[in-house]
Amino acid sequence: MxxxxxxxxxxxxxxxxxxxxxxxxxxxxxxxxxxxxxxxxxxxxxxxxxxxxxxxxxxxxxxxxxxxxxxxxxxxxxxxxxxxxxxxxxxxxxxxxxxxxxxxxxxxxxxxxxxxxxxxxxxxxxxxxxxxxxxxxxxxxxxxxxxxxxxxxxxxxxxVGPGWHPIGPLGNLDPEVWRTLSAGHTLRIPGIGAEHMHxxxxxxxxxxxxxxxxxxxxxxxxxxxxVAPAAMNVRGLAEAAASWFGRTADLEPVTWDEFRAGTTPEHADASWEHLSRNHVLSIDKARALLGYEPAHQSDAAILEAVRWLVDHDRLDVARPLVV
The missing domain is CATH 3.40.50.720 (NAD(P)-binding Rossmann-like Domain)
Structure with missing residues (x-):
């Protein structure tokens, strides 16, 4: 065609x-x-x-x-x-x-x-x-x-893909999130981190x-x-991301007001836009009618993007990736 x-x-x-x-x-x-x-x-x-x-x-x-x-x-x-x-x-x-x-x-x-x-x-x-x-x-x-x-x-x-910044564990594009997790520092998360992103x-x-x-x-x-075969919530994605740098995520639940006070309006608004929706989508229909079979889980796709950014000096992290 x-x-x-x-x-x-x-x-x-x-x-x-x-x-x-x-x-x-x-x-x-x-x-x-x-x-x-x-x-x-x-x-x-x-x-x-x-x-x-x-x-x-x-x-x-x-x-x-x-x-x-x-x-x-x-x-x-x-x-x-x-x-x-x-x-x-x-x-x-x-x-x-x-x-x-x-x-x-x-x-x-x-x-x-x-x-x-x-x-x-x-x-x-x-x-x-x-x-x-x-x-x-x-x-x-x-x-x-x-x-x-x-x-x-x-x-x-x-x-998500190599060449651009992915929506991160907090539902925004704040590069400091990756540095915080790679350094093993405390990451403040709004609520308890149960909201999903797909x-x-x-x-x-x-x-x-x-x-x-x-x-x-x-x-x-x-x-x-x-979408990927499975969505991930804030806690799960933060813990996975920390492990890529050989760290364990140290997460501190805070209120949304406290979270907003500790970041920029742009990052806070982006987090709210993503996390308030709390989306988990079915792909059963695409699988049945189109033969759709995604090859990448959410965390694997994000890791690929982060690795590209680190390798191309587009992301400042505290220690190298270990995976």
């Missing part, structure tokens, strides 16, 4: 585009052309590169024309964030493209009431990002159910998209979660 990937130079596309090339597809990557993929791969030499500013072209009402002009059999949209943008692309591709695959998010759900969450059974989202992504997923599902364009929405967890390796997300492309009959009109 001829497959157009919108935003293929990012976290997911770094792994998805080479997968599609290896599977024998003709691949076109649409991006702003401002950065290369996070990992080198010889398959990129076979990829057609198209430079386009999605935001600007959406404002001009021509982005759908840019995509349609490439005459794709399938389109993978990794960088759509508003219902208006999604609707415009659907309207243009309807009747011309066989399959549109959209990257959603597990933040389409709000706080957890029961776990694991199956597709469509979580609580209503909160915050602009999750609310808009949920609206897109619902619109796409209705489009396919009404006999329009065949669509699939795949919802990744917290995407990470996923970027290559496992790519696997899910690739499988959905290969199984359009099973994927059409459906939503799927793409």
């Amino acid at each position: 001829r497959i157009v990937v919108v935003g293929g130079s990012g976290h997911i596309g770094t792994y998805l585009v080479p997968r599609l090339v290896r599977a024998g597809h003709e691949v076109v990557n649409i991006s702003r052309g401002q950065r290369a993929a996070y990992a080198e791969s010889p398959e990129w030499a076979q990829v057609e590169q198209v430079t386009a500013d999605r935001e600007r072209q959406d404002a001009e009402g021509v982005f759908g024309d840019t995509v349609a002009a490439l005459r794709p059999d399938a389109v993978v949209d990794l960088v759509c964030f508003t219902p208006e943008s999604a609707a415009a692309l659907v309207e243009r591709l309807r009747g011309e493209t066989g399959h549109l695959l959209h990257c959603g998010t597990v933040w389409r759900y709000g706080v957890s009431h029961r776990s694991p969450i199956r597709e469509g059974e979580g609580t209503p989202p909160f915050g602009e990002y999750g609310t808009q992504k949920d609206a897109i997923a619902r619109m796409l599902k209705a489009e396919t159910e009404s006999g329009g364009l065949a669509t699939t929405t795949l919802h990744p967890g917290h995407i 990470h996923v390796h970027a290559d496992d997300v790519a696997q899910g998209f690739a499988n959905a492309i290969e199984r359009p009959e099973a994927a059409s009109g459906e939503d799927f979660h793409l």
Whole structure:
């Protein structure tokens, strides 16, 4: 097939585009052309590169024309964030493209009431990002159910991989967390550390998209979660991370007010956004219909990211990794 990937130079596309090339597809990557993929791969030499500013072209009402002009059999949209943008692309591709695959998010759900969450059974989202992504997923599902364009929405967890900082044990990007754990110092955690996060390796997300492309009959009109086989809570992830440096985690439970007082507003807000949701997602549907089998557990994926950061002097830690 001829497959157009919108935003293929990012976290997911770094792994998805080479997968599609290896599977024998003709691949076109649409991006702003401002950065290369996070990992080198010889398959990129076979990829057609198209430079386009999605935001600007959406404002001009021509982005759908840019995509349609490439005459794709399938389109993978990794960088759509508003219902208006999604609707415009659907309207243009309807009747011309066989399959549109959209990257959603597990933040389409709000706080957890029961776990694991199956597709469509979580609580209503909160915050602009999750609310808009949920609206897109619902619109796409209705489009396919009404006999329009065949669509699939795949919802990744917290995407992890070498080349960027992972969401850490406290649900934020604070690099001091890793230094504290590697030094064996006390890490203050909000509450008792029982809140979960559900990470996923970027290559496992790519696997899910690739499988959905290969199984359009099973994927059409459906939503799927793409996460690691198991979620991890704050305590578990902190203890695992400390062990990577030959340490035992020393965790001090504090109130949220105390936690906020000891960090920056940015890190505190990020922690609240991740931990208050307390997400644990089911992948039973993706396994059954797409043959999805993630190769990375959450902690192993995060370790891979941390190792890359340490090896490339992007993360200051107190002692070397021992695993």
